Amino acid sequence: MTDPNARSAPGQKDGRAPRRWRAAAVLVLAGAVIAAGVLLTGADDGKDGGRAAREAADARWAEGITPEWMAERMGLDVPATAGSPRAAYEVTSRFDTGILTFTLTRAEAKRYLEKHPPDGKWLEPTSAQTTNAHDFAHFGLPEPETLKKGIRYGYVCPGATAEWAQSPSDTYDMSDERCVRLYAHDHTPTHTRIYLRTHFAPGTTPLPPTPSP
Template sequence: MNPYQAPEDGVSGTGGAGGGRRPWLVAGVAVGVLTLVGALVATGRLPGGTDDGGDRLAEQAADARWAEGVTPEWMSEQMGLDIPVTARSPRAAYEVTSRFDTGLLTFTLTRVEAEAYLKEHPPEGDWLEPTSAQTDVPPHDFAHFGLPEPETLKDGMRYGVVCPGAAEAALDPHAPGVDTSDASCVRLYAHAYTPTRTRIYLRDHYEPGISPLPTPPSSTPTG
């Protein structure tokens, strides 16, 4: 049993800026294309039931690229979750593939600030604690920032699926244009990595080709 299996892995929603959310991937925790390949191979859930599926996914991984110009503010807007002004070391990335895109956001807070943030952004259900650390997660997503993947951590870890749009819709479910079934949902991990600080990890998946991506900073021509 996957110790990080979320209770609402079937939740899906619509992404910002014209991008659409995919349903949560159920082969363990989908951490980018390489992790998806590893999870599918490990569970035997290869497309078509043959080992050839792993080769096809590996070929799709070859076209993966990290988008340029992605800022924590932009990624925060796509996810619908704020970055507290007291947050330290905010980092963001967006990986584009032909299969699905992955948005990443991370920052640190004091333990008190983190508790307030988690209370402000409650999960679907309860916050969960992993029964064990996953040892078969290839470093890919948060390794882009030089960080361990959150699924490989156990002590001091809580996680859940946060749907920021659901809380707003619940305030007035009968309001025109409100669709409570279409709330955007993000996987959130909170790791108390020291006695005084907590790191927030946020991960979301999108239909490929979210538009528009940030405009990369232009290089200054030299004389």
């Protein structure tokens, strides 16, 4: 029962809060609900922001990866005359990525590309070509998709079936008989850098033993 002797706050009638106070309370409550929703959804920046953040968090570069090991998994070779050969293998929850790069003289590169021809023909990037890859940045190199001059690329399919070789995909093919995307970049007047990248189903590729400290 309301105390008839109770005093109301300024602007208050019949023991009720003024309208402007009630409106402010509603706004505060709505803000709290929105903030809680953002926290529950993982502060998703766009449609795939939360997923991308989770994938980045669980990604790791495997240890003990050598150019010879990576070339064998790709079904290719690293010429004995190759300069600065480097390889890496990234493990994620969605797919694994193997990368390999080295440099050759122009003449050596010509022989290497003739030995490993692409399915179809060599392609050149378009001005609209973009990439979300950050693979070769692991070596401090630009991603081959971002290069516009002196670059050609194609799908090299060592041991692939004819059906797969006829329709290689830009997405993540993880079949046993896979194609490797090969980029050749004439980065100096005398030398060509070879970039190789392929993908594997997660957890299916036995990794080399971790080196002892």
